[in-house]
Each structure stands twice: as structure tokens, then as C-alpha cells.
Amino acid sequence: MGIVIRTLRVSKVHMGGAQEDRHSDCSPMQDCSAMFLESGNGLVCNKHPHRLCDDIANTVAASLDTAAGRDTWTLMCVMTTQDTGVTPAHIFRSIAKSLGMLKKQNKGPDTRYVNYYTGPEEDMKTIVLSLSEYGGGNITMEKDEATGLVMICINNPQKRNAFSGKMMVELHNAVTEIEKWKTGKGLILYGAEGHFCSGGDLSFARENCNPHAGFQMATIMTNTLHRLHNLPIMTVAVIEGAGALGGGAELAAACDFRLASKSAAGIGFVHGRMGIIPAWGGVTWLADVVGCHKALDLISSSQIVTPSKGIQTGIIDAIISDDNPLDDAKEWLKARTRSDPEVIHAMKAAIRNVTELAYKTSLPVERRIFAPLWGGPANKLALQRNVKHKL
The missing domain is CATH 3.90.226.10 (2-enoyl-CoA Hydratase; Chain A, domain 1)
Structure with missing residues (x-):
């Protein structure tokens, strides 16, 4: 059983529509084992052996929705060669459904009642x-x-x-x-x-x-x-x-x-x-x-x-x-910056993820932010000092 890697460009504007049609004639994307998102968030779902479930679609969709300033992302699907009939169209449709974009594609900001500035962005x-x-x-x-x-x-x-x-x-x-x-x-x-x-x-x-x-x-x-x-x-x-x-x-x-x-x-x-x-x-x-x-x-x-x-x-x-x-x-x-810099930086990153990512995405990210601190220099020093928590 071999491994096939396909990299797909996903457009927020066309998700569930033209972009789906563009890829619908691709060969079947078989048994999904992992999906990666190139949006600064790294791995978003690990080991999905049989089907593209709502959880993976929701996780990817949440990441896409919070990748500020991005109009296009890269989804990398690592697939086995066992044919299950899962096509790129199925993947796009599942993610688009999670984003609520099948009925209203590219909703964008509500500008019905305002004079919306349409000038170009400047360097x-x-x-x-x-x-x-x-x-x-x-x-x-x-x-x-x-x-x-x-x-x-x-x-x-x-x-x-x-x-x-x-x-x-x-x-x-x-x-x-x-x-x-x-x-x-x-x-x-x-x-x-x-x-x-x-x-x-x-x-x-x-x-x-x-x-x-x-x-x-x-x-x-x-x-x-x-x-x-x-x-x-x-x-x-x-x-x-x-x-x-x-x-x-x-x-x-x-x-x-x-x-x-x-x-x-x-x-x-x-x-x-x-x-x-x-x-x-x-x-x-x-x-x-x-x-x-x-x-x-x-x-x-x-x-x-x-x-x-x-x-x-x-x-x-x-x-x-x-x-x-x-x-x-x-x-x-x-009183709030007694910890080592790397610990403070991790605290801020974890809190920012809560406010900027859906919890299904922030929880896995939080674990990965925490892990390097466990057994790190500051943690080991605290353990050596046998710190007692007093009021």
C-alpha cells in the first residue's frame, strides 16, 4: 500500500463552488490518514484512518476562518491508496459546510447600511x-x-x-x-x-x-x-x-x-x-x-x-x-512577570489562541505550547527548589 500526497489550493471565495468544481474531476482521494493546514497553525488533525468526519472539517474550517488576512490556503492531504471514493470535492464540501459557506459563499462584512470604503490597500x-x-x-x-x-x-x-x-x-x-x-x-x-x-x-x-x-x-x-x-x-x-x-x-x-x-x-x-x-x-x-x-x-x-x-x-x-x-x-x-520569559511568552500564546481560535483548535494547540515547558529549565529549577504555594 503506497502513500499519495496531494496539495490543494483552497480559495475562501470559491469554497464549495467554483473551486470545488475545479477539483471535482481529480482522481479519488482515498483513505484519509492526516490533514495539514498551511496557515501558521501547523498540524490541525492527526490520524484519521477511515473517513473525513465533521470534526476534521470543523477544525480546518475554524483555522481557515481565523487566519486573518488570508484569502488562499494550502491543504495537504496524505492518503493511502485504498480507494474509498473520497474526492477533493467531498473535502471542500465538508469544510465549506462547517464555514456555513454552501448557502452563502463569501459573505464578507455586512455593508448594507454603511458607506463602505473601497479604495485599494497601500504599501x-x-x-x-x-x-x-x-x-x-x-x-x-x-x-x-x-x-x-x-x-x-x-x-x-x-x-x-x-x-x-x-x-x-x-x-x-x-x-x-x-x-x-x-x-x-x-x-x-x-x-x-x-x-x-x-x-x-x-x-x-x-x-x-x-x-x-x-x-x-x-x-x-x-x-x-x-x-x-x-x-x-x-x-x-x-x-x-x-x-x-x-x-x-x-x-x-x-x-x-x-x-x-x-x-x-x-x-x-x-x-x-x-x-x-x-x-x-x-x-x-x-x-x-x-x-x-x-x-x-x-x-x-x-x-x-x-x-x-x-x-x-x-x-x-x-x-x-x-x-x-x-x-x-x-x-x-x-507580580505578574515573575516567571521566566519563555513561560510568560507561552502564557500569552495560550490565551491568544483561546480568543482567536475556535476551542476545538485552541485545545490541541494549548497542549503543544505546554509540552516544551514541562521539563524545561524553569520547570526543573522550580522542582529543585521544592516550591511551596503560599498565599
Whole structure:
């Protein structure tokens, strides 16, 4: 009995339709023993000896559905030569059924009631060059190799730390640098001179008040905040003074945790007051933190949530002192970054998989993230120390 390997291109647009027809005349794909997905998730199903069941279809479908930015994937099916009559069409149909795409192919976003921007995507280098022309303020970064903590300061105090185009580029570059930091554990994002961030610089907004410029800004900031959100280290926003407003609220929501000083104004998705919606991915980050129902309430009301109310809502994780908020934030974060970097990175990866993958996919991935830590250097050291768990 031989082994036949076939690599198939799967198009989300045509799944269950033209793509299925395109492959329907292939020779039968026989007894399925394994299926692999090329989407950054690696092995998605192992040892399926007799038939393509719903479980494998659901697992692959969930992975396809969460592979952000991908329109095409490669499915590799490893088959035995025993003919069971399972064709590529059967495989595509099963996966398409799991994605709910047989009746409604390529549903895409719901744009029935909105003016949907249809302009082309732009190269990030072009956007960087364009935004760099709009100066004012800066982003500073300070790493502490001893503690594994990095401090990022939003520095434009004359404008309550509002973002200029240049600052957007600098934050983009800072996140890129931190992504390469192998020994990092945590990040604290704060604003200069006792205020967090009031969003985008209105002077910049007035000079670039058109859909194309808005799309450019949204593209770089959504990209930056998405990567900030997915950093392998713990991220904390320290909200002080005038608070986190507009784009500042989006920045804070993209972090893992939000700490607010007692006298801080709070956090407010006040975009509606400006005739817009969150532009930097804030709808997604807020819904991830408080749920879609509460996110809609906060965005539609444009209310500024005080620290005490933020604790009740779940958007604020802790209230810290007005006297030394950054010192308090460091101590708060250190209590959550005592583990070795590789353990912290694994914690973040496991949590991200829960939020970004269907549980049928996240559970197998979680096991594979855990396994290398078991018996790893940090685990062995803890066992040698005979650690006792005390309050």
C-alpha cells in the first residue's frame, strides 16, 4: 500500500463552488490518514484512518476562518491508496459546510447600511513616508534588561499627548523592535506629564480630513495595535490625568491590562462626538475586553468611564495611587512577570489562541505550547527548589 500526497489550493471565495468544481474531476482521494493546514497553525488533525468526519472539517474550517488576512490556503492531504471514493470535492464540501459557506459563499462584512470604503490597500512603506511628514511630539522607549520591562512614553504634552503622524510611525517602529526582544517580560505604556493620551492630533486631522488619508491612518494604527495586542509579553496601559480618550482609549484597550490613577478622568470611546467610529481597531479590542453588548453601549453613548466604574465594567483592572502611578504600575506588573520569559511568552500564546481560535483548535494547540515547558529549565529549577504555594 503506497502513500499519495496531494496539495490543494483552497480559495475562501470559491469554497464549495467554483473551486470545488475545479477539483471535482481529480482522481479519488482515498483513505484519509492526516490533514495539514498551511496557515501558521501547523498540524490541525492527526490520524484519521477511515473517513473525513465533521470534526476534521470543523477544525480546518475554524483555522481557515481565523487566519486573518488570508484569502488562499494550502491543504495537504496524505492518503493511502485504498480507494474509498473520497474526492477533493467531498473535502471542500465538508469544510465549506462547517464555514456555513454552501448557502452563502463569501459573505464578507455586512455593508448594507454603511458607506463602505473601497479604495485599494497601500504599501506600509508608502503610508510611513506620508505620515512622517506630520511632526510634533515623539514616542520614547526605555528597556530594562534586568527586569525584562520596557517603558513606552507617549510624549506630546502640549496636546494632551495626542498623536501626530510622526508619532504613529514611531510607535509602529517601537512595536517592531519589541517583537524581536527575546528576553522581554512586560511593557508599560504611559503618557508624559501625567496624562495618558487624547487620541489623534486635531491639527493633523484637519489637514488630512478625507477618506484616503483616514484609511492610511487606520491602516498603520490598526496594524500597530494588532501587533501590540499580540506581543508575547504582558502589556499595561497606565491611565492618568485627562485619561484615555478617543484613539487613546483604543491604545489602552489593545493592551492586556489597564490601570488608572484615582483622579484620572477615565477612559472614553468618544469618537461619536467627532462624527466617527473608532479608527485604530478599538471596536475589536473593546469587544474583546467587555463583550459586544457593553462595547456597543460604551461606543454609542461616548461616555467617559471613571476608574471606579471601569472596575465594575471590567475595562479597568486596578486603581493605583496618584502619587507614584508609574512605580505602582511597575510593582503591579512585576507580580505578574515573575516567571521566566519563555513561560510568560507561552502564557500569552495560550490565551491568544483561546480568543482567536475556535476551542476545538485552541485545545490541541494549548497542549503543544505546554509540552516544551514541562521539563524545561524553569520547570526543573522550580522542582529543585521544592516550591511551596503560599498565599
